[in-house]
Amino acid sequence: MPLQPKRTVSELKELRALTGNADGAQRVAFTPTWIAARDFLKSKLEGLPVETTQDQAGNLWITLRGESDQELWIGGHLDSVPNGGWLDGCLNVLAGLEVLRRISKEYNGKPPLTVRLVDWADEEGARFGRSLFGSSAVSGFFDPEDLKQRTDKDGLRLEDVVKAHGIDLNTALEAGQAKAKAAAYLELHIEQGPVLEALGLPLGVVLGTKGVERHGIVFHGQEAHSGSTPMRARRDALGAAAKLSLEIREIAKQHSDAVCTVGSVKTFPGIVTAVVGRCEMTLDQRDLDAKVLGGMLQAAKSASEKFALEEGCTVQWNKIWSIEPIPFHPHLIELCDQAILETCSVSHKLPSGPLHDAAEIARVGIPTVMMFVQSLRGISHNKIEDTLEQHLELCVTAFDKLASKTLDWLQKP
Amino acid sequence: MPLQPKRTVSELKELRALTGNADGAQRVAFTPTWIAARDFLKSKLEGLPVETTQDQAGNLWITLRGESDQELWIGGHLDSVPNGGWLDGCLNVLAGLEVLRRISKEYNGKPPLTVRLVDWADEEGARFGRSLFGSSAVSGFFDPEDLKQRTDKDGLRLEDVVKAHGIDLNTALEAGQAKAKAAAYLELHIEQGPVLEALGLPLGVVLGTKGVERHGIVFHGQEAHSGSTPMRARRDALGAAAKLSLEIREIAKQHSDAVCTVGSVKTFPGIVTAVVGRCEMTLDQRDLDAKVLGGMLQAAKSASEKFALEEGCTVQWNKIWSIEPIPFHPHLIELCDQAILETCSVSHKLPSGPLHDAAEIARVGIPTVMMFVQSLRGISHNKIEDTLEQHLELCVTAFDKLASKTLDWLQKP
Numbered sequence: 150m151p152l153q154p155k156r157t158v159s160e161l162k163e164l165r166a167l168t169g170n171a172d173g174a175q176r177v178a179f180t181p182t183w184i185a186a187r188d189f190l191k192s193k194l195e196g197l198p199v200e201t202t203q204d205q206a207g208n209l210w211i212t213l214r215g216e217s218d219q220e221l222w223i224g225g226h227l228d229s230v231p232n233g234g235w236l237d238g239c240l241n242v243l244a245g246l247e248v249l250r251r252i253s254k255e256y257n258g259k260p261p262l263t264v265r266l267v268d269w270a271d272e273e274g275a276r277f278g279r280s281l282f283g284s285s286a287v288s289g290f291f292d293p294e295d296l297k298q299r300t301d302k303d304g305l306r307l308e309d310v311v312k313a314h315g316i317d318l319n320t321a322l323e324a325g326q327a328k329a330k331a332a333a334y335l336e337l338h339i340e341q342g343p344v345l346e347a348l349g350l351p352l353g354v355v356l357g358t359k360g361v362e363r364h365g366i367v368f369h370g371q372e373a374h375s376g377s378t379p380m381r382a383r384r385d386a387l388g389a390a391a392k393l394s395l396e397i398r399e400i401a402k403q404h405s406d407a408v409c410t411v412g413s414v415k416t417f418p419g420i421v422t423a424v425v426g427r428c429e430m431t432l433d434q435r436d437l438d439a440k441v442l443g444g445m446l447q448a449a450k451s452a453s454e455k456f457a458l459e460e461g462c463t464v465q466w467n468k469i470w471s472i473e474p475i476p477f478h479p480h481l482i483e484l485c486d487q488a489i490l491e492t493c494s495v496s497h498k499l500p501s502g503p504l505h506d507a508a509e510i511a512r513v514g515i516p517t518v519m520m521f522v523q524s525l526r527g528i529s530h531n532k533i534e535d536t537l538e539q540h541l542e543l544c545v546t547a548f549d550k551l552a553s554k555t556l557d558w559l560q561k562p
Numbered sequence: 563m564p565l566q567p568k569r570t571v572s573e574l575k576e577l578r579a580l581t582g583n584a585d586g587a588q589r590v591a592f593t594p595t596w597i598a599a600r601d602f603l604k605s606k607l608e609g610l611p612v613e614t615t616q617d618q619a620g621n622l623w624i625t626l627r628g629e630s631d632q633e634l635w636i637g638g639h640l641d642s643v644p645n646g647g648w649l650d651g652c653l654n655v656l657a658g659l660e661v662l663r664r665i666s667k668e669y670n671g672k673p674p675l676t677v678r679l680v681d682w683a684d685e686e687g688a689r690f691g692r693s694l695f696g697s698s699a700v701s702g703f704f705d706p707e708d709l710k711q712r713t714d715k716d717g718l719r720l721e722d723v724v725k726a727h728g729i730d731l732n733t734a735l736e737a738g739q740a741k742a743k744a745a746a747y748l749e750l751h752i753e754q755g756p757v758l759e760a761l762g763l764p765l766g767v768v769l770g771t772k773g774v775e776r777h778g779i780v781f782h783g784q785e786a787h788s789g790s791t792p793m794r795a796r797r798d799a800l801g802a803a804a805k806l807s808l809e810i811r812e813i814a815k816q817h818s819d820a821v822c823t824v825g826s827v828k829t830f831p832g833i834v835t836a837v838v839g840r841c842e843m844t845l846d847q848r849d850l851d852a853k854v855l856g857g858m859l860q861a862a863k864s865a866s867e868k869f870a871l872e873e874g875c876t877v878q879w880n881k882i883w884s885i886e887p888i889p890f891h892p893h894l895i896e897l898c899d900q901a902i903l904e905t906c907s908v909s910h911k912l913p914s915g916p917l918h919d920a921a922e923i924a925r926v927g928i929p930t931v932m933m934f935v936q937s938l939r940g941i942s943h944n945k946i947e948d949t950l951e952q953h954l955e956l957c958v959t960a961f962d963k964l965a966s967k968t969l970d971w972l973q974k975p
Contacts, residue, residue, distance in 0.1 A: 340790065341787060341790045342787060342789075342790025342791055342792070342795075343790075343792070343795045344790075344792060344795075347795065359789065361789070363834055374755065374915065374916060374940075374942065374943075375821060375823035375825055375846045375848070375915070376755075376821065376848050376914070376915025376917075377754045377755025377756075377757075377915040377940065377942075378756065378821065378915070378940060379755070379756070379757060379821065380811060380814050380815055380820075380821060380822075382756045382757075382760065382940070387807055387824055387827060388807070388808065388811065390804075391804035391805075391807040391808050392804075394800055394804040395801065395804050395805065398793060398798075398801065401793050402793055406792070407793075408788065408789065408791065408792065408793060410788035410834075410835075410836075410837055411800055412788055412829065412831075412832065412833050412835060412836050412837065412838060413832045413834060413838075414827050414828075414829050414841075415827075415828075415829075416825065416827050416828075418825075419825065419826045419827075419828075420825050420826060420844075421776055421823075421826060421845075421846050421882065422823075422825060422846060423823075423825050424823055424825065425824070425827075428827075431833075432834075433788045433789075433834050435789050469834065501789070501790070502787065502788070502789025502791070503789040503790050504789075527786065527787075527790065527795070529787065529790075530787075
């Protein structure tokens with residue numbers, strides 16, 4: 150049997166036993182457990198005619214040389230958050246390994262194009278708060294000066310920690326030279342959301358990653374005694390924040406796949422006997438359509454000003470971070486849809502709310518697509534993260550079909 | 563001139579210079595600055611035919627013996643919060659001193675009833691979190707075992723700290739024996755709220771202290787990724803809390819003097835990228851009418867259950883503290899109203915949202931009333947706390963008239 154999806158499931162379990170504990174996966178980037186995961190991957194390469202190299206940004210490349218210099222990339226990440234799940238990131242790598250084995254066997258070690266499996270370094274950014282470390286060094290959206298400022302919770306500097314893993318921040322961007330030969334990029338991932346499960350579908354085609362607008366909002370009213378201040382005399386900062394918390398949900402619901410979230414509310418002085426004088430909140434808005442995203446941001450700003458006025462407050466916005474929507478490649482989306490239909494007869498197209506390494510690769514113009522497999526209960530970044538084994542097997546099969554179709558497409562004149 | 567209201571203003575300024583600094587009043591109970599304030603008060607008693615004693619709970623009593631054993635009490639508190647205002651509590655004591663001087667002079671040191679000025683110990687509870695320390699020992703609503711558990715922020719035990727001031731928690735309740743002879747209790751206070759200022763009135767009669775229901779409320783939903791979780795799939799604990807924060811204001815507005823406040827909201831995990839899985843909030847509800855207060859609590863509970871259901875959450879309530887409404891004495895309310903009308907031609911009756919020592923005395927059946935003088939901007943517990951000097955003088959005059967009327971009333975057969 151050329152492709153053995155059951156082997157991928159079995160290797161995922163091996164990796165879980167090696168790098169997880171009762172609290173979940175512990176493959177945090179730049180730790181000994183992460184190295185153990187990479188050593189596990191390397192141990193699975195014996196007998197495969199591949200070269201293994203680490204680039205200037207710490208990404209691990211497994212290269213099967215083909216007839217052409219043109220490269221098909223297949224990627225994932227072995228690193229996890231602390232107490233993470235057994236599938237997030239490493240499913241992609243181990244499924245990619247199985248696809249590499251199949252291609253190597255089918256073409257007797259010499260496929261028409263070069264095929265490279267990449268394990269991106271520190272996708273999660275769990276330790277230093279900077280996700281997509283390795284893939285952004287390749288895309289070029291990587292700022293060594295920003296990274297030099299970062300430390301972990303123990304005060305260790307990112308710069309020193311990565312140096313021990315052979316990475317010099319000053320030269321990490323040289324990893325981007327690899328882009329020149331990349332013809333396409335494919336990534337498989339668990340959905341990490343509830344959409345496919347709710348539809349009863351095992352697999353989906355990812356249309357792209359949503360753009361994100363992330364802002365801090367502060368309402369200033371007047372702290373006042375909860376006993377002596379009549380309702381009509383109050384300038385209640387929480388009142389304005391509560392109205393906005395509810396309104397941003399209505400704003401999101403006007404667009405089919407958009408999401409808007411207030412994840413944090415902080416009240417000051419924050420005591421039972423005082424009307425809230427200052428209320429800080431965060432807003433996270435996402436959509437695949439840049440116009441929709443921009444409209445939602447404007448709607449939230451207008452609403453915040455209206456509510457501030459109603460409550461006798463003032464409002465300030467501070468941008469935390471934003472990224473534009475990154476749509477995937479139209480033809481690869483069609484190939485992915487076909488691969489899924491051929492595997493399980495039913496497919497679904499959906500955007501990705503979370504970012505992925507694929508977004509870094511797509512944003513520099515390399516044709517890219519992702520495939521999602523159903524997540525049980527939509528839960529990820531948690532030890533209870535899970536996917537049915539039959540769905541794991543299906544996704545390896547479908548992802549392999551996608552790789553085949555992509556190789557065929559890339560060979561066309 | 564028998565009564566000299568300007569002297570009270572001048573003594574308040576002396577006390578401010580002696581016990582305040584650039585950050586405000588620093589007369590925290592059981593500190594050297596508080597002792598300095600009490601020494602200042604004692605220094606003002608020279609020439610007055612009074613006895614000065616400290617009771618078992620640390621209250622300072624200045625007694626002008628009269629023809630009868632029956633006692634008229636006039637009270638206040640010299641202690642302040644840290645960085646407090648120059649009037650809160652000590653206006654009452656120094657105005658009471660001026661009234662005592664007038665009565666002593668009018669009756670040649672022997673009024674028809676015994677008149678006692680009391681400086682209650684630790685009204686604010688700023689250091690150990692237990693307000694109304696001295697007056698509650700007199701009323702009997704004082705739990706030595708609870709107090710023995712309390713420490714200040716430096717870890718010093720309340721029991722040890724008060725012992726250095728001559729107070730043994732095991733015998734403090736003996737201060738309550740004084741109640742037997744009390745015929746009435748009068749207290750003057752700054753309003754600490756914006757009502758009189760908004761009405762353009764200097765003085766008001768206090769109808770009683772509002773009952774308080776204070777509760778913690780927790781909504782449990784489901785933490786979820788802000789990017790991958792569609793709006794319709796969310797169980798947003800903040801959504802339920804925001805709805806309740808707004809609804810409790812509508813509940814309060816259905817009753818003329820009621821107040822309802824959400825002073826604290828805490829979100830968990832409280833990060834920009836997660837839907838709120840758990841939201842903790844506090845509720846403080848106050849009204850002078852026990853039925854209204856009970857109805858507001860029930861309405862808030864019903865609303866919380868409705869919103870929990872709408873948001874797919876559960877809700878839990880935990881009582882923090884409550885006290886019943888404490889109405890003041892109907893006839894003393896009328897006498898206070900007359901005293902104000904005779905002083906400045908216009909009066910207003912209002913409940914007190916904050917608690918006061920007067921509530922402890924009223925709740926054990928001693929006829930009690932309070933008079934409020936306007937607070938500028940409604941602000942207290944802050945160095946900018948202030949009242950117009952002309953209003954301070956008016957309040958001393960009106961409070962003295964109230965004392966006269968009360969003495970007359972108590973002498974009637």
